[in-house]
Amino acid sequence: MKENYDEYKDMINEHLLDYMPSIDTKSSSLYESMKYSLTAGGKRLRSVLLLASCEFAGGDAKDALAYACAMEYIHTYSLIHDDLPSMDNDDLRRGMPTNHKVFGDGIATLAGDGLLTTAFELMNKDMFLYFDCLKELKKRINAIYTIATGAGVRGMVAGQVSDIESEHTQCSNEMLEYIHLNKTGALIVAAVRAGLYLGGANEDMMKDLTVYAENLGLSYQIADDILDVKGNEAELGKKTGADAQHEKVTYVSLNGMEASERKLKELTMNAVEAIEKYYDNAEFFRELVLKLAKRTK
Amino acid sequence: MKENYDEYKDMINEHLLDYMPSIDTKSSSLYESMKYSLTAGGKRLRSVLLLASCEFAGGDAKDALAYACAMEYIHTYSLIHDDLPSMDNDDLRRGMPTNHKVFGDGIATLAGDGLLTTAFELMNKDMFLYFDCLKELKKRINAIYTIATGAGVRGMVAGQVSDIESEHTQCSNEMLEYIHLNKTGALIVAAVRAGLYLGGANEDMMKDLTVYAENLGLSYQIADDILDVKGNEAELGKKTGADAQHEKVTYVSLNGMEASERKLKELTMNAVEAIEKYYDNAEFFRELVLKLAKRTK
Numbered sequence: 050m051k052e053n054y055d056e057y058k059d060m061i062n063e064h065l066l067d068y069m070p071s072i073d074t075k076s077s078s079l080y081e082s083m084k085y086s087l088t089a090g091g092k093r094l095r096s097v098l099l100l101a102s103c104e105f106a107g108g109d110a111k112d113a114l115a116y117a118c119a120m121e122y123i124h125t126y127s128l129i130h131d132d133l134p135s136m137d138n139d140d141l142r143r144g145m146p147t148n149h150k151v152f153g154d155g156i157a158t159l160a161g162d163g164l165l166t167t168a169f170e171l172m173n174k175d176m177f178l179y180f181d182c183l184k185e186l187k188k189r190i191n192a193i194y195t196i197a198t199g200a201g202v203r204g205m206v207a208g209q210v211s212d213i214e215s216e217h218t219q220c221s222n223e224m225l226e227y228i229h230l231n232k233t234g235a236l237i238v239a240a241v242r243a244g245l246y247l248g249g250a251n252e253d254m255m256k257d258l259t260v261y262a263e264n265l266g267l268s269y270q271i272a273d274d275i276l277d278v279k280g281n282e283a284e285l286g287k288k289t290g291a292d293a294q295h296e297k298v299t300y301v302s303l304n305g306m307e308a309s310e311r312k313l314k315e316l317t318m319n320a321v322e323a324i325e326k327y328y329d330n331a332e333f334f335r336e337l338v339l340k341l342a343k344r345t346k
Numbered sequence: 347m348k349e350n351y352d353e354y355k356d357m358i359n360e361h362l363l364d365y366m367p368s369i370d371t372k373s374s375s376l377y378e379s380m381k382y383s384l385t386a387g388g389k390r391l392r393s394v395l396l397l398a399s400c401e402f403a404g405g406d407a408k409d410a411l412a413y414a415c416a417m418e419y420i421h422t423y424s425l426i427h428d429d430l431p432s433m434d435n436d437d438l439r440r441g442m443p444t445n446h447k448v449f450g451d452g453i454a455t456l457a458g459d460g461l462l463t464t465a466f467e468l469m470n471k472d473m474f475l476y477f478d479c480l481k482e483l484k485k486r487i488n489a490i491y492t493i494a495t496g497a498g499v500r501g502m503v504a505g506q507v508s509d510i511e512s513e514h515t516q517c518s519n520e521m522l523e524y525i526h527l528n529k530t531g532a533l534i535v536a537a538v539r540a541g542l543y544l545g546g547a548n549e550d551m552m553k554d555l556t557v558y559a560e561n562l563g564l565s566y567q568i569a570d571d572i573l574d575v576k577g578n579e580a581e582l583g584k585k586t587g588a589d590a591q592h593e594k595v596t597y598v599s600l601n602g603m604e605a606s607e608r609k610l611k612e613l614t615m616n617a618v619e620a621i622e623k624y625y626d627n628a629e630f631f632r633e634l635v636l637k638l639a640k641r642t643k
Contacts, residue, residue, distance in 0.1 A: 070495075075524050076504040078511060083499070130459060135430075135451030154432030155510045158455065162427060162462065162506075163499040169466040170494035176487050183480050186487070190473050197467035198367075202380070202460040207373040209459075213452045214375060227372050 050104040050333055054340075057097040060110065061117060068118045068171045082152040082160035083167075086125045089143050094269075094341075095120040095240040098262070101333055102244025106254060113247045115175040116192055119168040120240050123200050126164035127209070127236075129157050136213060137295065144286030165200075169193070192243040199239025208232025212297075220298035226267070229300075233273075234266030258334075260323035265338050268316035272342055274299035275309055284346040317342045347401040347630055351637075354394040357407065358414060365415045365468045379449040379457035380464075383422050386440050391566075391638075392417040392537040395559070398630055399541025403551060410544040412472040413489055416465040417537050420497050423461035424506070424533075426454050433510060434592065441583030462497075469493070489540040496536025505529025509594075517595035523564070526597075530570075531563030555631075557620035562635050565613035569639055571596035572606055581643040614639045 051057055065087055072080040096117035103113040110117075132139040132147040133154060139147050149157035172193045179185035198204055208231025215224060241262040245255055276285060277292045278301055292299045301309045320338040324331040348354055362384055369377040393414035400410040407414075429436040429444040430451060436444050446454035469490045476482035495501055505528025512521060538559040542552055573582060574589045575598055589596045598606045617635040621628040 070498065070500050072499050073504060073524070075521060076499070076507040076511075076528075079499055079504060079507040126459075130455055133432075133452075133455065135455055155430075156507060158427055158430065158432055159503055159507050159510070162423075162458070163503040165459065165462055166494060166498035166503060170491065170498050173487060173491040173494055177491075180484060180487075181480070183478070183483070186480070186483055187477060190470060190477075190483070194467065194470040194474075197463060197470055201367065201463035201467050202369050202373070202376055203367050206456055206460040206463060207370060207376060210373040210376040210453060210456050213456070214373075224372060227370070231373075 050101060050330075051110070054097060054333075054337065057100045057110065058093045060100065060114065061093045061096045061121060064114055065118050065121060068115060068122075068167070070167060070170065078152060078156055079160060079163055082148060082156050083125075083163055085151060086129050086142075086148050086160065087121065087164070089145055091124075091143060093121060095124050095236055098237065098240040098337075099244035099247075101337075102241045102250075102258060103248035105258070105330070105333070106245045106248025106250035108244075108248030113244060115171050116189075116196070116243055116247060117240075119172045119196065120236070120243075122164045122168040122171075123196070123205075124236060126161040126168075127200075127205060129161040129164070131209065133157060136209070137291075139287070139291070141287045169197070172196070188246050188249065191246040195243045195246060196239050199235040199242075204231055204235030204239065208235065215298060217296050220303070222303055225298055225300060225303060229267055229270040230263070233270040234263060237266040237269065238262040257323050257326070261320045261334060261338070264316045264320035264323065265341070268313055268320065268338065269341055271300045271309055271313045271316065272344060274301045275306070275313065276344075276346070277301075278306065281345065286346070313342055347398060347627075348407070351394060351630075351634065354397045354407065355390045357397065357411065358390045358393045358418060361411055362415050362418060365412060365419075365464070367464060367467065375449060375453055376457060376460055379445060379453050380422075380460055382448060383426050383439075383445045383457065384418065384461070386442055388421075388440060390418060392421050392533055395534065395537040395634075396541040396544075398634075399538045399547075399555060400545035402555070402627070402630070403542045403545025403547035405541075405545030410541060412468050413486075413493070413540055413544060414537075416469045416493065417533070417540075419461045419465040419468075420493070420502075421533060423458040423465075424497075424502060426458040426461070428506065430454060433506070434588075436584070436588070438584045466490070466494070485543050485546065488543040492540045492543060493536050496532040496539075501528055501532030501536065505532065512595055514593050517600070519600055522595055522597060522600060526564055526567040527560070530567040531560060534563040534566065535559040554620050554623070558617045558631060558635070561613045561617035561620065562638070565610055565617065565635065566638055568597045568606055568610045568613065569641060571598045572603070572610065573642070574598075575603065578642065583643070610639055 099117040099120055100110040104110050129148045131137050176189050208228050212228050212232055241258050277289055280289050282289050317338055324334055396414040396417055397407040401407050426445045428434050473486050505525050508525050509529055538555050574586055577586050579586050614635055618632055621631055
């Protein structure tokens, strides 16, 4: 495994556009729009998790690169659609105008559709490299199915729907947890599990790291809710207080800041405990969840 | 092969919802919204083509059913997004209010995202049924890749983008053909080629049927342009004259009705010629392209 987060992140940033299909110049704004959001920065959390999980299980990150980039394509599409006026109606993302502010709502919707479809196109294309090896194909089919499920109507899309529907309504803690687990958590869990499949992990490792990822996903979202209240706009690259402005229920609005910070700590410790038995081998994952809990952007 | 179109179509209509993942009741409007558009009728052209192509190549339609349904999920998502206010802004589709008119723009966008993701989820899931047979897996990987490419940024999405961008502008015949070939043609070609892969077709058959599908796709769209001028609103289930209203360039607006009808005939004959050497075996495809050219809805 690589020593630190940035080594994986650099790999992603270096190769992210390699997987963009060549698009006819007659649809050049599609390419520009997809590229605009893909290269707008970000932590690359999901793709880094996928690469690290693959290597944790004994695989080589290079062989999982297509799947890691596909995760970023899917995550980026979800941000573009989420920012649309018909959803969160956000003007800024990572300090830059959102996609639809630059390219218009129609092209932004299609750029999202294009990124999502390209993600599956490139993952399936990768399988041609292993066309005569049943064992390698199986790993990849498992990985793609895991990613599709996490991104789909029992995962991220379901979370988005209930997120929209919960605006302006009473929302219980149970409902909020459902939203977080799906909207943010599902793709994070899928990233880890897909990486493990690609690396050839056994059932036991699969189970432990899934618990880790579930706790990481939820803690990540609660940290986000906290940052929306306490964060620094310049560091975040977006306005704080947006949740309150949208009358969006968050863990903080429902339980207060103190309970939210306690919950964040608890989830972080759960994640650390889930991988305890791997000692130093799991240092990367331990450090990551601790760092994310303390993040300022 | 089955005797007629409706036998395949019935198969699709009967099983279309079987492939919907169970969605948590907390996101029930997502399920309702996806189901609303999936079951709103339609010709099921792409899925029927996939099933028929599979059997033409010697396969069994039953084994291709997941892929045929996935085609309908993809086609349906494209219609939902295409109807959005940020794109064509249509109120009616197949005689019913469009998805966003019923569920709102946000849920409609997500229902489209959900259908697209589910399409890949269900195709990849189907591969688990053949998890120890390299030959069958290869057929399926080829089929999925073909569908992803046809639906993606070198296919349908590219066509949508240039369609939007060509509104209110001068548009050449070359540009219009690019739009048609991608927006409508690419998914029709992908349906035929995916079916052929699943049925185990040889290269020669692949080549002939691809030419057939390319001509069918373009003729289908020109017939659509003609119907938008000459069609009967009640039969069509949508307003005619919508293209003119959107200042959308069509084959008819660019070349006149007479030249359009001549072009439609020419493409139809090209399609018929491409499959001539298969004599009676290709009767289904011959009849289909002739019928579609004369359709009234």
